[in-house]
Amino acid sequence: MNSAPLMAIRGLEVTFGTSRVVHGIDLDIAAGEALGVVGESGCGKSVTWLAALGLLPGMAATSGSVRFQGQELCNAPRATLENVRGRRIAMIFQDPSSCLNPVRRVGPQLVEAVTLHTNLRGDEAKTEVLRLMELVGIPDRAARFNLYPHEFSGGQSQRLMIAMALAGRPDILVADEPTTALDATIQAQILDLLGRLRRETGMALIFISHDLGAVSQVCDRIAVMYAGRVVETGAVTEIFAHPRHPYTVGLLNSIPRLDGGQDDLLTIPGAVPDPSHLPPGCAFAARCARADETCATAIPPLRGDGAAVACWHAALPNPSLREAALA
Amino acid sequence: MSPIIEANNVSRTYAGHGGLFRPKSYVRAVEDVSLSVEQGETLAVIGESGSGKSTLGQVLLGLAPASAGDVRFRDAALSPAGSRQWREQRAEMQLIYQDPLAALDPRLTIAEQIREPLDIHQIGTPEERAQRVDEVARDVGLQPVHLSRRPHELSGGQRQRAVIARAMASKPVLLVCDEPVSALDVSIQAQVINTFRRLQRMSGVAMVFISHDLKVVRNIAHRVAVMYLGRIVEEAPADVIFANPQHPYTKALVSSVPIPGKPLGDRVILQGEPPNPAARPSGCAFHPRCPVAVAQCRTSVPELHSNAEHRRVACHLVAEVRGAAA
Ligand SMILES: Nc1ncnc2c1ncn2[C@@H]1O[C@H](COP(=O)(O)OP(=O)(O)OP(=O)(O)O)[C@@H](O)[C@H]1O
Ligand SMILES: Nc1ncnc2c1ncn2[C@@H]1O[C@H](COP(=O)(O)OP(=O)(O)OP(=O)(O)O)[C@@H](O)[C@H]1O
Ligand SMILES: [Mg+2]
Ligand SMILES: [Mg+2]
Numbered sequence: 001m002n003s004a005p006l007m008a009i010r011g012l013e014v015t016f017g018t019s020r021v022v023h024g025i026d027l028d029i030a031a032g033e034a035l036g037v038v039g040e041s042g043c044g045k046s047v048t049w050l051a052a053l054g055l056l057p058g059m060a061a062t063s064g065s066v067r068f069q070g071q072e073l074c075n076a077p078r079a080t081l082e083n084v085r086g087r088r089i090a091m092i093f094q095d096p097s098s099c100l101n102p103v104r105r106v107g108p109q110l111v112e113a114v115t116l117h118t119n120l121r122g123d124e125a126k127t128e129v130l131r132l133m134e135l136v137g138i139p140d141r142a143a144r145f146n147l148y149p150h151e152f153s154g155g156q157s158q159r160l161m162i163a164m165a166l167a168g169r170p171d172i173l174v175a176d177e178p179t180t181a182l183d184a185t186i187q188a189q190i191l192d193l194l195g196r197l198r199r200e201t202g203m204a205l206i207f208i209s210h211d212l213g214a215v216s217q218v219c220d221r222i223a224v225m226y227a228g229r230v231v232e233t234g235a236v237t238e239i240f241a242h243p244r245h246p247y248t249v250g251l252l253n254s255i256p257r258l259d260g261g262q263d264d265l266l267t268i269p270g271a272v273p274d275p276s277h278l279p280p281g282c283a284f285a286a287r288c289a290r291a292d293e294t295c296a297t298a299i300p301p302l303r304g305d306g307a308a309v310a311c312w313h314a315a316l317p318n319p320s321l322r323e324a325a326l327a
Numbered sequence: 328m329s330p331i332i333e334a335n336n337v338s339r340t341y342a343g344h345g346g347l348f349r350p351k352s353y354v355r356a357v358e359d360v361s362l363s364v365e366q367g368e369t370l371a372v373i374g375e376s377g378s379g380k381s382t383l384g385q386v387l388l389g390l391a392p393a394s395a396g397d398v399r400f401r402d403a404a405l406s407p408a409g410s411r412q413w414r415e416q417r418a419e420m421q422l423i424y425q426d427p428l429a430a431l432d433p434r435l436t437i438a439e440q441i442r443e444p445l446d447i448h449q450i451g452t453p454e455e456r457a458q459r460v461d462e463v464a465r466d467v468g469l470q471p472v473h474l475s476r477r478p479h480e481l482s483g484g485q486r487q488r489a490v491i492a493r494a495m496a497s498k499p500v501l502l503v504c505d506e507p508v509s510a511l512d513v514s515i516q517a518q519v520i521n522t523f524r525r526l527q528r529m530s531g532v533a534m535v536f537i538s539h540d541l542k543v544v545r546n547i548a549h550r551v552a553v554m555y556l557g558r559i560v561e562e563a564p565a566d567v568i569f570a571n572p573q574h575p576y577t578k579a580l581v582s583s584v585p586i587p588g589k590p591l592g593d594r595v596i597l598q599g600e601p602p603n604p605a606a607r608p609s610g611c612a613f614h615p616r617c618p619v620a621v622a623q624c625r626t627s628v629p630e631l632h633s634n635a636e637h638r639r640v641a642c643h644l645v646a647e648v649r650g651a652a653a
Pocket of ligand 2 (some may be wrong): 340341354355356374376377378379380381382383539604605646
């Protein structure tokens, strides 16, 4: 990447009271790219992005730097954040009910979002809402403009939420587990929609999920998180073909395959540590077959350019890539 | 060999709320379902939310009475829930739910909870019960130190193993598992799936494994039944159904599973809304979303026909292909 990233996160840390749950995140987001954020429950996927957008409750202490188009967002004044949120960066959540007001008709709610984030007013705003409803694939949108949220199915509510997020024509859409609550066939529709929207609007997409399959469908790049840190990043195809961090290897091995047989699944022994009570060295060391004394005492930094890994004993990168770099 | 559990044309209907001015509606949660599971076998039940999977599981255990049809457990009719005979039958069949934390009592130690069913059903002497707790805890891969802990002191995977140990303590011959690994992270999920498989190999327990995760089902089930709005639309051995689904709904379901490392590609994406059980379409319930539906599908309900490869399919078009080939 030669041009400056759209968003640059450096050393982002989040602490709730006395417990630190995000331990220094470094990530760059390029314009128009789709980054998947994966990792097990509690590893800090949601908190990282809530912190980056200044959406955490007051008791949370955030430090580090989050620069969006050169502007600092970390602990920025409220006016700055409100100017960026919704317009330049929008976020959607797993639960549609957290975003739509249940006692108001859907159309007017969307018009309000459009009015808030753009210069469109009146009929123009309504036309824009109908365009957004069409964009996210709500059938019969004119008739549905005046329905209440509960009159839409789960998949449609998720579409409405995406429409709402698109109201300000954001440069980045952060989608936090947007399909987890949906049935398989509806999930496939939403993943398809997200991929299409990104191609059509050129916005960047941050797709947070624990489903590595879903992530591979819509993302170019993955960041694997473990216990509050990014432990590996790289292109989707590279990470699946040549995972380098032992945790990434374990994660990929433990997913059963649809075209697989019925042998025992390979497992990662042990369990995820509590992110607020981490060992002094690598947080994965206790579960890792490659761990030695170094791992027990020193935290491995995230090293590499584009493709990076935080492990003292990382597998070598894809040999063909290395040769290409040397040639 | 006779099956452990057998359902013959069972249905279960719930009365909907109805409104002040609306007539009472009926949800046919399970309709005309027949199935059987043998010793040492795992039958998976898959299908979308609201397709009746959990209701079917409860009917099989006698927790919810069938409104039509009958369930037979080890060659005997299932006795009415609450009766003495039913309690005896229940000791031999156990249910495992999705959420291990909700299934465990926060105040009791793991050993006490595993022992509970033995106390309830008065199985063995106190010494024998203690011995059985140690044995079954070891079988599921819990360590002795875990036994004196309380649920919140265990990891998610350890908790679900405690739930499994409790279910297995009374040596059941049938285990109904309703989304047993859905709440678990993938690395923990793999541990628990392996535990199920090992237990089945050791004890020969028959399992009904309800899940919406097709990848998990592929790994653990011998046979798979696909439900759509209360009916089984296809049933076949696991290796057959995933490699070569025949019902258009099964095809869409299999095709909708995202494969790690693979981009979207040209997979079939099913259009249309998820089904609404309170407004069941006429004819084949899948016809409004079906890419190949014909006029007949709107009017007549396709029967579940058996064909080769131990497969059953309920689709007019698949039946036609079969008829033409014969
Ligand atoms: N408001 C809060 N107060 C205290 N701790 C919190 C709060 N929100 C999150 N945490 C803790 O921060 C850690 C990271 O949480 P986060 O929600 O980011 O996890 P996640 O990776 O998104 O997990 P999941 O996959 O379950 O959504 C967890 O240990 C969580 O318990
Ligand atoms: N106790 C009940 N009273 C009324 N309706 C019910 C009851 N239990 C289930 N239903 C309805 O019966 C239908 C089937 O529900 P069921 O819980 O069996 O589906 P499921 O396949 O297990 O779905 P999920 O995947 O969401 O768990 C649904 O329409 C549901 O709303
Ligand atoms: Mg989260
Ligand atoms: Mg259910």
